[in-house]
Amino acid sequence: MTSRTVRTSTHLPVIDLGGLPDDEDAETVIGQRIDDVFRNFGFCYFSHTGIDPTLVSAVFNASRRFHALPMSSKLAIAMNSFHRGYMESKSSLLETSSVARVTQPNDSESFMLMHEVLPEDPRYGTEVNGPNLWPADLPGFREPVQAYDRAMREFCMRLLRPIARALGMPPDTFQRHFRQPTTFLRLLHYPPQASSAPDDAYGSAPHTDFGFITILAQDDVGGLEVRPRGGDWIAAPPLPGTFVVNVADMLAGWTNDRWQSTPHRVKNLSGVDRYSCPWFFDMDLDCLVTCLDSCHGPADPPRYAPVRYGDYLMERLNRNYRYRRQTAAPMPSPSAA
Numbered sequence: 001m002t003s004r005t006v007r008t009s010t011h012l013p014v015i016d017l018g019g020l021p022d023d024e025d026a027e028t029v030i031g032q033r034i035d036d037v038f039r040n041f042g043f044c045y046f047s048h049t050g051i052d053p054t055l056v057s058a059v060f061n062a063s064r065r066f067h068a069l070p071m072s073s074k075l076a077i078a079m080n081s082f083h084r085g086y087m088e089s090k091s092s093l094l095e096t097s098s099v100a101r102v103t104q105p106n107d108s109e110s111f112m113l114m115h116e117v118l119p120e121d122p123r124y125g126t127e128v129n130g131p132n133l134w135p136a137d138l139p140g141f142r143e144p145v146q147a148y149d150r151a152m153r154e155f156c157m158r159l160l161r162p163i164a165r166a167l168g169m170p171p172d173t174f175q176r177h178f179r180q181p182t183t184f185l186r187l188l189h190y191p192p193q194a195s196s197a198p199d200d201a202y203g204s205a206p207h208t209d210f211g212f213i214t215i216l217a218q219d220d221v222g223g224l225e226v227r228p229r230g231g232d233w234i235a236a237p238p239l240p241g242t243f244v245v246n247v248a249d250m251l252a253g254w255t256n257d258r259w260q261s262t263p264h265r266v267k268n269l270s271g272v273d274r275y276s277c278p279w280f281f282d283m284d285l286d287c288l289v290t291c292l293d294s295c296h297g298p299a300d301p302p303r304y305a306p307v308r309y310g311d312y313l314m315e316r317l318n319r320n321y322r323y324r325r326q327t328a329a330p331m332p333s334p335s336a337a
Contacts, residue, residue, distance in 0.1 A: 012044050012226070012236055012244075013037045019050040020158050024171075031166035035259075038166070038247050042262030043226045045242040046215070053241070055151050056217050056277075058144035063187035063275050066111050066141060073137055074109075079323045082130030083184075084114050087323070089191070105322075108203045108266070111187040113149060115180075127285055127310050128182065128317070148277070149185045152215060156281040157181075159213070167255060168294040174283075182211065182282040182313070190223065190274040193267060203274070204266040209248035210316055211282030211309065216244040221274040226264040236264075250283065250312070253304050256295040285310030 015033050018026065037044045066074070074086040089109045113132055123129040134142050157178065164173040190203040203223065218224060224236040224244065236244055252261035268274045283289070287309045291302035318324050 012041055012234070014045040014047055014239070014242065015245075016047050017049050019048055020155070020162075022158075027162045027165050027171065031162040031164075034162060035166040038259040041226075041228045042247045042252075042260035043228065043236065043264070044245055045239055046245050047239075047242045049155060049243060051151050051155055051243075055144070055148045059148040059187070059277055060217070060219065060275055062141050062144045063111070063189070063277060065138060066135060066187060067109065067189040067275075069135060069138060073135060074111075077133040077135055079112065079321070080130065080133060081324075082114070082117075083128045083317060083321075084112050084130065085133035086111055087321070104198075104201050104205070106202060106204050107193060107268075108188055108190045110189065113145060113185040113187075115183045123180070123285075127314055129285070145185065145187070149183070149279070152185070152279040152281070153181070153183060156213065156215065156279075163213075167258075167292060169292060173292075177283040177287045180284045182285055182309070184278075184280040184282075186278050186280070188276045188278065190266060190268040190276070192271050192273065193269055195269060201267075202265055203268045204264075206263050206265040208252075208261040208263055209246065209280060210250070210313055211248045211280055212251045213281050214246050214248055214278055215281065216246075216276060216278045218244060218276040219274060221268065221270045221272060223266050223268045223270060223274055224264060224276075225267070226262050228262055229260045233265075248280070248282070250289050250307075250309055253289050253307065254292055254295070256291045256300065256303055258295050282313070283309050285313070 015030070015037060017030060020030070021027075071088075075088070077085045079085045079087050087110045089105075089107055114128060116132055117124050117129040118131075121129070160174040160178060161171040164171050167173075188204075193201060193203065206227075216224075218238050220238045222235065222237045225233045226236050226246070227233045246264065247259045247261050249261045252259055266274075266276075285308075288306050289309055289312075290306040291304070296302050
């Protein structure tokens with residue numbers, strides 16, 4: 001079976017959140033569904049999230065406007081040392097991928113926004129704690145991007161309760177680890193790839209995400225593929241009114257691999273431009289991720305040593321992104337490939 005074999009007959013499950021009600025019984029039902037899906041796939045679609053569709057449309061419009069700027073305007077806000085700003089195409093090579101031996105940089109460009117840390121904050125200047133960058137010549141860009149970022153943060157903070165219930169833990173289990181969450185909004189543009197491109201050329205090479213959970217809005221072009229545990233690559237085509245959601249490495253480690261951090265990749269063979277807006281929701285940088293009490297026992301001891309999320313994140317950023325121009329010592333991955 002070649003790397004381009006993709007099954008399209010198997011579809012990822014859809015979880016209807018019903019607006020994510022603040023109700024114990026509803027949280028329990030949603031949690032049970034999340035547990036079943038994340039055990040078997042690690043990937044799914046969320047519908048009826050309560051996120052205003054006009055915010056989604058606005059952030060996609062902002063992304064298209066940004067990527068249409070002249071290269072000089074984008075490079076004026078090139079990635080700073082806090083992992084914010086413009087990342088040009090072919091500037092990231094996923095050396096830390098546990099999924100595949102990646103030999104070519106990603107054929108995609110992006111604008112990266114993170115949690116804002118102001119100079120008066122004691123965290124300012126450490127790790128990825130610093131200022132966001134904004135284009136100087138794009139009026140009306142900042143407001144919809146920030147509005148979408150706020151909405152996603154509010155949604156994910158509410159999602160912590162049903163996730164805790166899904167794992168048989170008290171509903172407030174995760175709150176103390178997300179007092180100052182690490183968040184990323186990435187406005188991605190994938191130019192069309194030639195049909196003659198080599199098999200190992202990707203818009204986004206096979207990888208797993210680093211942190212807790214990813215909420216992805218994608219346009220109608222397609223190209224995302226995922227590989228559930230023990231299975232083949234399957235397509236994750238756009239479904240109107242939904243977000244694609246996946247478990248990331250730290251959450252897989254917290255659950256002792258009960259939930260899998262599922263490999264995924266993007267090839268844009270559509271012949272047209274593809275846009276997506278992933279929002280990455282991760283814990284405090286100082287959070288020590290260790291196996292949850294409900295996820296280990298005498299017959300299933302913890303698989304991974306505790307790891308500080310900030311250390312794990314910085315090791316991967318330092319090795320994967322050209323703009324950092326440094327190499328860090330490798331760390332063991334807290335999630336199985």
